Amino acid sequence: MLTVNAYAATSATEPLAPTTIERRDLGPHDVLIAIAYAGICHSDIHTVRSEWGPASYPLAPGHEIVGEVAGIGTAVTGHAVGDRVGVGCMVNSCRECEQCRKGQEQYCLKGMIGTYDAVDLDGTVTQGGYSTHIVVNEDFVLRVPEAIPYEAAAPLLCAGITTYSPLRHWGAGPGKQVAVVGLGGLGHMAVKLAHAMGAEVTVLSQSLKKQDDGLRMGADHYYATSDPATFKTLAGTFDLIVNTVSAKVNVNAYLRLLAVDGALVNVGAPAEPLSVHAFGLIMGRRTFAGSNIGGIKETQEMLDFCAEHGIASEVEVIAADKINDAYERVLASDVRYRFVIDAATFNV
Structure with a gap:
């Protein structure tokens, strides 16, 4: 030993x-x-x-x-x-x-x-x-x-593969509207990766205090979720939303931001249960899902992708x-x- x-x-x-x-x-x-x-x-x-x-x-x-x-x-x-x-x-x-x-x-x-x-x-x-x-x-x-x-x-x-895996699985890329909830340890990686994959990227953060950082990292748009107008302006917009926040959020409000067939994927893991209204899913054939890191092969793929695209x-x-x-x-x-x-x- x-x-x-x-x-x-x-x-x-x-x-x-x-x-x-x-x-x-x-x-x-x-x-x-x-x-x-x-x-x-x-x-x-x-x-x-x-x-x-x-x-x-x-x-x-x-x-x-x-x-x-x-x-x-x-x-x-x-x-x-x-x-x-x-x-x-x-x-x-x-x-x-x-x-x-x-x-x-x-x-x-x-x-x-x-x-x-x-x-x-x-x-x-x-x-x-x-x-x-x-x-x-x-x-x-x-x-x-x-x-x-x-x-x-x-x-x-962890932060890299936790966000890379759902972005790949749900097809982030050219022509796709991707939102990232939270610009923290996970969120900043999701922005960089989704941008490198060719998606149009929006950050949904509680305030605008990190807006300059988010845009520098590759976000195309940045909205404050503390502003009720955000949820009206962006209703029905996104093909994929990656929620990186490890605290309880209003899942139903974010589901309304999805386009038909869109997916809201949780990678943040709050200790508290999250409440979902079924009609928020049914009316747009939407998906509420989760994703857990990635396998060894995919993690190596992510590291190589980051090296190729200058991501860290x-x-x-x-x-x-x-x-x-x-x-x-x-x-x-x-x-x-x-x-x-x-x-x-x-x-x-």
């Missing part, structure tokens, strides 16, 4: 604090990664505070991980020491079910194994990227193209001792647009 420095939560109410965690010895198909940067996702906060159900403590979160291969198992063929690599929201799956065979491991019928707070196939509880090193099966390790700066690549492993997350790099402050700033929407932890500071 390898003992490494980390930051972890000891309960749902205590701040994260320095600690050590154990990483398994390298198996034949394992890759040891020296972590360079780890992004902070709203999911980390929900999980460590047991807002999505009881978590296992101590818990080191983090599923936006980039670093360098520091060691490989004897049977590893796809990665070599020194490679730039990343790990996203999952580290294993059953490999046998229909969804795994399709390359959609995120929908594994036996339950995909999350990067943290999940039980791996060997019975151990997974620990995430708020640490100096991680050991991951080679099939769940991704190549990070040289064209993407390390620190800006980390959030792509916009980040604020912090030291490990600022994690708890960063959590509060995320909840206050005080970040543009993703916090990324410098993993070297876990050793301080």
Whole structure:
């Protein structure tokens, strides 16, 4: 076993604090990664505070991980020491079910194994990227193209793929009207990706305070949802709306913005239930759907797409001792647009 420095939560109410965690010895198909940067996702906060159900403590979160291969198992063929690599929201799956065979491991019928707070196939509880090193099966390790700066690549492993997958699945591209609800960690990636795919992009944000940023990132239009006129002006407009907000919203108001056959896709995951009026769906043959990250193949496709189109997350790099402050700033929407932890500071 390898003992490494980390930051972890000891309960749902205590701040994260320095600690050590154990990483398994390298198996034949394992890759040891020296972590360079780890992004902070709203999911980390929900999980460590047991807002999505009881978590296992101590818990080191983090599923936006980039670093360098520091060691490989004897049977590893796809990665070599020194490679730039990343790990996203999952580290294993059953490999046998229909969804795994399709390359959609995120929908594994036996339950995909999350990067943290999940039980791996060997019975151990997974620990995430708020640490100096991680050991991951080679099939769940991704190549990070040289064209993407390390620190800006980390959030792509969650925020990037979480928005790329529904945009691809619902056909964002030339001739399509796409709206993005919220311009935060997920939303800013959705804008950049939808623009690069050729769609006409509209940001729907609570206020206009980030309008200049949204237009710079590729949005064609920007509206404030706090203005009731927005919902009248845009009624029946969009082929696809991607809701990136992790708080309760008025789903029915957004459904009315869809064109016939349009889809409202939730990628934000609020803890509270969302209420939907059936007639909002029936009268326009509309769809209310959800989407969960992407499979390994699609995640690699997303990284390569970002490298090709010069897309990266916009980040604020912090030291490990600022994690708890960063959590509060995320909840206050005080970040543009993703916090990324410098993993070297876990050793301080």
